[in-house]
Amino acid sequence: MMKVTVLQNIMSANDQLAEKNRILLDKNKVLGVNVMSSPGAGKTTLLLGTIKRLKDRVKMAVIEADIASTIDADKIAAEGIPALQINTGGQCHIDANMVANALDKLALKDIDLLFVENVGNLICTADFRIGAQRSIMLLSVPEGDDKPFKYPLMFTTVEAVIISKIDYLPLSDFNLEKFKSTVSGMNPKVKLFPLSAKTGEGMAEWTAWLEAQLKEF
Ligand SMILES: Nc1nc2c(ncn2[C@@H]2O[C@H](COP(=O)(O)OP(=O)(O)OP(=O)(O)O)[C@@H](O)[C@H]2O)c(=O)[nH]1
Numbered sequence: 001m002m003k004v005t006v007l008q009n010i011m012s013a014n015d016q017l018a019e020k021n022r023i024l025l026d027k028n029k030v031l032g033v034n035v036m037s038s039p040g041a042g043k044t045t046l047l048l049g050t051i052k053r054l055k056d057r058v059k060m061a062v063i064e065a066d067i068a069s070t071i072d073a074d075k076i077a078a079e080g081i082p083a084l085q086i087n088t089g090g091q092c093h094i095d096a097n098m099v100a101n102a103l104d105k106l107a108l109k110d111i112d113l114l115f116v117e118n119v120g121n122l123i124c125t126a127d128f129r130i131g132a133q134r135s136i137m138l139l140s141v142p143e144g145d146d147k148p149f150k151y152p153l154m155f156t157t158v159e160a161v162i163i164s165k166i167d168y169l170p171l172s173d174f175n176l177e178k179f180k181s182t183v184s185g186m187n188p189k190v191k192l193f194p195l196s197a198k199t200g201e202g203m204a205e206w207t208a209w210l211e212a213q214l215k216e217f
Pocket residue numbers: 037038039040041042043044045046072119120121164165166167168195196197198199
């Protein structure tokens with residue numbers, strides 16, 4: 001009983017801070033995108049491919065969250081994009097407070113699109129709002145097409161689902177059509193983007209959606 005009460009308090013404190021982050025982003029006309037997936041589904045590779053395609057016309061920055069290391073932020077910084085690494089030290093998701101601290105260190109006036117690559121985890125990241133105006137997730141083909149049934153919260157709390165690593169489809173029993181109809185059934189408004197950041201297939205549809213979000217917001 002006590003445990004439930006404490007959890008509720010933590011969540012509401014986090015939600016309040018997330019709302020502050022959102023207001024700060026809105027005020028500075030920055031579109032924040034929370035990027036979630038299990039470890040290794042291809043978040044950083046997708047961001048690198050997205051940056052290459054958009055960097056001539058969109059001012060981007062990335063907050064990277066991992067339990068340890070600066071590997072992902074170093075990859076983004078090598079593309080000439082502002083990158084901040086958060087190390088959660090064991091926590092399986094970032095929270096609004098960590099993002100607030102990172103926002104303090106970024107020149108928000110010089111950013112249009114801010115990606116927040118969350119810790120690789122398909123469970124707890126979906127529970128914690130961070131203040132980003134859009135949330136997306138990746139499910140890679142090697143993970144299997146049954147994941148929406150096993151991790152429903154993640155699939156129902158995002159605006160877009162990227163089906164990543166579609167270059168593996170010929171080697172896999174992943175049923176793309178079945179997966180798409182399952183996810184659309186659970187989350188009717190969701191946009192689905194099958195793509196391969198390795199071959200570039202599907203990347204144009206994804207970046208077009210991102211640019212449309214930037215115009216809309
Ligand atoms: N074949 C193929 N491999 C990919 C694709 N995207 C990513 N990978 C590979 O998948 C591995 C993991 O990719 P990352 O981009 O590091 O994945 P991540 O989700 O950022 O991983 P974490 O940050 O550790 O959770 C790397 O070896 C990538 O080269 C893809 O579209 N096709």
